[in-house]
Amino acid sequence: MNEPDTQVLKVVDAFDLDDELRTILRPGAMVRDEQGKRHRLPRYFYEVESHDAAVTVHLAPHFGLNEFIQVDLKEAPRLQQYPRYIPCGVRLLAFYLEQFRTAAGASMHVAVNGGYRSPAHKLSHGATPHMWGTAADIYKIGNQIIRTQEMIERYNEVALDVSDDIFVLPFGHAIGTSADDHVHIDVGYITLIPREINEDRMEQPQESRPRFAFEERRRRERRLPVAADSTDPDSRS
């Protein structure tokens, strides 16, 4: 497993970032989806300082942080450089993807441009959960490339059986409302406020000093020693 320090993620309030990044990420802005419903863009992001950090940090046992920020020239140039930013909600997506992977019984990877896409990304037309970091496009499951209606519908069924929280796009050729060469899975327009964040400000920065927090480690070294102790009262389920 990875060293503890490399798993600690820095959380930033996007209102504290520089003008260019705020313009790209649009924290708190409202965006309309295909049906005209309005959704508020996320405000809290993980700051990923280097490629090394991106490939080292795992959000779930089989999903590295790197997979969710791989983009090509369709993304804003600033977001192709480090430090990179991704909404904190991605952690929930990774959890559900891990369940999907288990249910499918095969490895899977998020495609380039198939994880987080900023509002400035060329594929961002109206609100999609990709702009919240809560959607993933999967082009390959096991060693099979996803390219037939039968495969998409079969894996969509598997994903939907995992949880009622999961949404998929049906097979079809209309961009945004269907998919014909990948499985799209999302968990909705979730904006996640990490517990380390103090929500004591209004929408705009109240002071010039940037603020951030480091997410506490959630797992393993805190939990495993406790689980090994059978007298621990918290071990009751």
Ligand SMILES: [Zn+2]
């Ligand atoms: Zn998608």
